[in-house]
Amino acid sequence: MEKKTIRDMDVRGKRVFVRVDFNVPLDGTTITDDTRIRAALPTIQELRAKGARIILASHLGRPKGKVDPALSLRPIGKRLEQLVGTPVIFSEESIGPVAQAHVEKLQPGDVLLLENVRFHPGEEKNDQDLAAAFASLADVYVNDAFGTAHRAHATTEGIAHLLPGVAGMLMERELKVMGEALTHPERPFTAIIGGAKVSDKIGVIEHLLAKVDRLLIGGGMANTFLAAKGYELGASLVETDRMDVARSLMEKAQQAGKELLLPVDLVLATAFAADAQARIGSVHDVQAHEMALDIGPETSRLYAQAVITSKTVIWNGPMGVFEMERFAAGTNTVAQAMAEVHGVTIIGGGDSVAAIEKAGLAERMTHISTGGGASLEFLEGKILPGVAVLQPMDGVSKA
Numbered sequence: 001m002e003k004k005t006i007r008d009m010d011v012r013g014k015r016v017f018v019r020v021d022f023n024v025p026l027d028g029t030t031i032t033d034d035t036r037i038r039a040a041l042p043t044i045q046e047l048r049a050k051g052a053r054i055i056l057a058s059h060l061g062r063p064k065g066k067v068d069p070a071l072s073l074r075p076i077g078k079r080l081e082q083l084v085g086t087p088v089i090f091s092e093e094s095i096g097p098v099a100q101a102h103v104e105k106l107q108p109g110d111v112l113l114l115e116n117v118r119f120h121p122g123e124e125k126n127d128q129d130l131a132a133a134f135a136s137l138a139d140v141y142v143n144d145a146f147g148t149a150h151r152a153h154a155t156t157e158g159i160a161h162l163l164p165g166v167a168g169m170l171m172e173r174e175l176k177v178m179g180e181a182l183t184h185p186e187r188p189f190t191a192i193i194g195g196a197k198v199s200d201k202i203g204v205i206e207h208l209l210a211k212v213d214r215l216l217i218g219g220g221m222a223n224t225f226l227a228a229k230g231y232e233l234g235a236s237l238v239e240t241d242r243m244d245v246a247r248s249l250m251e252k253a254q255q256a257g258k259e260l261l262l263p264v265d266l267v268l269a270t271a272f273a274a275d276a277q278a279r280i281g282s283v284h285d286v287q288a289h290e291m292a293l294d295i296g297p298e299t300s301r302l303y304a305q306a307v308i309t310s311k312t313v314i315w316n317g318p319m320g321v322f323e324m325e326r327f328a329a330g331t332n333t334v335a336q337a338m339a340e341v342h343g344v345t346i347i348g349g350g351d352s353v354a355a356i357e358k359a360g361l362a363e364r365m366t367h368i369s370t371g372g373g374a375s376l377e378f379l380e381g382k383i384l385p386g387v388a389v390l391q392p393m394d395g396v397s398k399a
């Protein structure tokens with residue numbers, strides 16, 4: 001269903017609560033990829049041009065409801081300030097009197113950034129009282145956080161029951177481009193899943209299997225599948241309580257005649273460190289003290305082949321710990337193959353996009369999405385909770 005956007009709403013002089021996804025990859029407090037911040041600029045600039053008083057809210061990482069200074073949004077505010085070209089006021093509290101006082105001082109066109117909303121335990125629980133505390137800061141709500149639209153949290157869902165809510169320009173564009181590219185995909189249609197959020201994303205694979213012809217699994221996700229097949233994975237990241245799910249997915253893929261590719265070789269390290277000793281080993285040959293931090297060269301070759309011969313490819317989740325040079329080859333090989341596809345290529349996810357930017361191949365993709373888990377759930381055909389709650393195009397305002 002088409003949703004109203006900021007173009008359909010009178011925001012002049014109003015206090016506008018904008019949920020953005022500024023969950024950018026960090027190295028300490030250094031932003032390693034600012035794609036998600038840049039992606040929010042069109043909405044921010046449009047609202048400024050219309051004379052709105054802008055209140056930006058985001059999460060950063062997973063502080064689990066506690067204040068964690070390492071996950072403060074303050075450094076993100078600094079980067080935003082450079083990009084937007086106007087001062088960005090920072091509120092060290094996202095609700096309560098401190099936030100209220102900042103909001104009261106806002107002039108039309110001013111930009112305020114709230115501290116990490118996940119410092120409050122109620123955010124991820126979609127707590128009503130917390131949603132009300134956020135809602136009390138503003139007159140209207142804008143969701144521009146496509147990357148977090150698969151979460152029903154206080155700032156992505158709850159608040160939109162209390163304020164009239166519309167989509168931001170990034171949200172609008174993501175839904176349009178992803179929808180068009182993936183409704184009638186040219187085949188072979190391939191999905192590549194990797195990364196570290198195994199329990200979060202493994203459930204989506206069942207739905208993906210119904211849509212795609214090929215599924216390539218790498219990164220941390222592959223370890224759980226390999227373990228489910230009976231391989232010893234040593235000290236690798238394996239989610240043992242998801243091995244049953246992995247096993248049943250492999251059976252379903254086989255029954256449905258879908259290609260499900262798993263690594264045949266791995267880059268094995270003795271520690272999770274940039275200078276760790278590493279070797280290439282077969283999946284049959286992982287020692288107890290070793291961890292798989294990348295797919296091996298033979299796997300990379302097979303995956304690249306599967307990618308290049310596809311007509312539509314969607315990729316979420318790096319093939320290895322690409323942040324460390326020693327474990328970046330698998331991700332880079334698959335990225336290069338994506339660049340050579342004659343067809344539609346979409347890559348999504350905070351870290352996957354950082355990897356493709358680092359490889360210098362972003363321009364070669366059809367679409368760079370700010371959403372990882374969100375893209376996968378969108379592809380599933382789900383109406384994302386952060387979208388469902390926004391006002392329909394011809395609907396009546398709730399306010």
Ligand SMILES: Nc1ncnc2c1ncn2[C@@H]1O[C@H](COP(=O)(O)OP(=O)(O)O)[C@@H](O)[C@H]1O
Nearest residue numbers: 195196197219220317320321349350351352372
């Ligand atoms: N084999 C692996 N073991 C541990 N971590 C991995 C492995 N492969 C990839 N990763 C990590 O996965 C992270 C990204 O996962 P995720 O957040 O799911 O992807 P995205 O942000 O693209 O959606 C990266 O930081 C990367 O280092």
Ligand SMILES: O=C(OP(=O)(O)O)[C@H](O)COP(=O)(O)O
Nearest residue numbers: 023147148349350351371372373
């Ligand atoms: O980075 C994100 O997702 P991604 O890692 O799938 O790209 C989003 O900001 C959502 O974060 P979350 O998975 O902690 O809810």
Ligand SMILES: [Mg+2]
Nearest residue numbers: 349350351372
């Ligand atoms: Mg990520």
